[in-house]
Amino acid sequence: MFTIGKASEQSGVNIETIRYYEREGVVPKPGRSAGGRRLYSSDEIAKLRFVRRCRDLGFPISIIQTFLSLTAQSDRPCGEVKAMAENHLGEVAAKIENLMRLREALFSLSKNCDDGTAACPMLDALMKDGFGDGLDKQSSR
């Protein structure tokens, strides 16, 4: 059994984040020592690591909770998992496209700026009436 510090080290999840996950019910409450400290088994640490990897892949907590309940079943319904993963993959791809359009817009705005001169053409373009209002929101968030 491991204290929260060791669990954090081994799972790669921040201590505060582990407690947050516990509060939110993402992972089950661990046992406690006589002095009231959390004690994690290797299995519980594996679960934390799983959550972190899913977060690194950009899955939201709500999806990860579904994943966790699926991993708890002896048969792991692959179809559902695949569908959610591919849906997320689509979102990631869309985000990439948006960001690439954004990058182009930023690039063409900034390349007109000559260093050092007054009357910045980039700010002017953003102030003007007709300029590109076609960028998607959410793109960079």
Add this chain to the structure above:
Amino acid sequence: MFTIGKASEQSGVNIETIRYYEREGVVPKPGRSAGGRRLYSSDEIAKLRFVRRCRDLGFPISIIQTFLSLTAQSDRPCGEVKAMAENHLGEVAAKIENLMRLREALFSLSKNCDDGTAACPMLDALMKDGFGDGLDKQSSR
């Protein structure tokens, strides 16, 4: 002079967001009608539109405030603006790279999933010990 609804329409900024920007001091407080309603001039609406465009480009509010104070100066120090824009451009490019790595990871995980079968290899891979802990955080947020 325009009420907040018209200002919202013309600037593309949500009504609630306009009030939020006012509270936060992003844009100056507008005048009021006898009945206490906000009244916006065309200039103030242009400022709101400027903020929205910058947000669409992914600039954080703090940077936009700097932009606004720069546009208020008669000479607009282009060097500074360009530096901030290029810095942001770098961040966007980094985000794209991270997301592309993410997309690859998601793709290779999900393509091993055959629909319908039990024992999902994707979930297995994420549970296992040795699997890729090399993905960057923040990448999809």
Add this chain to the structure above:
DNA sequence: CTACTTCCTGTAGCCACTACAGGAGCAAGC
């Protein structure tokens, strides 16, 4: 026994909004 580290709970802050609740102002039609 002391100093130091790790842990505990609870709360507040981050970003940039968004979503109410409960009330007031205002324009058009009758």
Add this chain to the structure above:
DNA sequence: GCTTGCTCCTGTAGTGGCTACAGGAAGTAG
């Protein structure tokens, strides 16, 4: 003048996913 319905007002709370304290208790090394 009165009603209907729309827009607007303030203030507060919620979103996601953490992160950062404050103030105290437990454990450990010398």
